[in-house]
Amino acid sequence: MGFIKLVVFGFIGLTVIYWSIALFSRSVRKERLENAFDKDNPDGGAPGARDAFIAEGLKAYDSSIRPKLIGLVYVVPTVVVAAIAYTINTN
């Protein structure tokens, strides 16, 4: 019973953490893209060029390995729990 509780609430908690990290990481990347564009085009560039540049950059980000690494949020705690349970219960 306790195990089911751990799995259910652990999954909920880790999902909250996963989404906060995912949104944070994407937001940081978007800000960096905006800053990069503004630095290269101090006059504001062609109309629509800024949005296109950012959309392009975010697309590249989405297909890079970085957002996939955030999935480790689920893996690492599971491994840590298994490791603690194993070391505590062997003698």
Next chain:
Amino acid sequence: MQRIKTILRVVVLSVLALYFHYILPQHDVVKITSTEIIRTDFSPFNRIFYAQADSGAAEQPTRDLRLINTQKQNTFLLGFVPRDSSRVMVYRNEDTGWIYPPYFKFDSADLQAEAANLARGDEWAVVTHYGWRIRWASIYPNAVAVRTISGPDVTIIPWFNIFFFIFLMAAILFVRAAWRQFRERSVDPLLDAAGEHIDEVQAGVAERKGRLSRWLGTWRAKK
């Protein structure tokens, strides 16, 4: 105001420090003298200082409690500075189960057997435990693991606690950074937009009022 803030901060930090002192593992150098089992009737007050029944068993209002009696080397500063004296220390030995505190300990019977084995001889051992011994409330620290050592002068490096605090710092820094990013990117633009909207409304009201008073002015007698 500043003083109240400081007091609040100190209270919160002390509660956190006490909580971590209770919950994080500590290591005692001991000689195990005996093991015993007592029947325990928990009171509502000291109930939270005990774990639940063994993880495969049902919860009852009263149950047996495994205890490990030891002679413990005294220390200063949370166990970092050893002393020459010793005193008795009694540990409880309970399963922590799957939830809380997250030690995932299910082997209290095995641990009791190990302790009983050590109690036969005169060996030194390190007991890993969490919790406090509070005599007037009949509260014991919970022994989590026992290992034998060659002598009382061992250096114990609290690896788990080191990693735990590094992780805690990283988590706090992340939450701070994420919160700032959220404020900067999501909340502030909204507030700015709302502020602008309010300004527009106020300007509109002022203009209408101006128009009204100007119109009223046309009815007033010319000076």
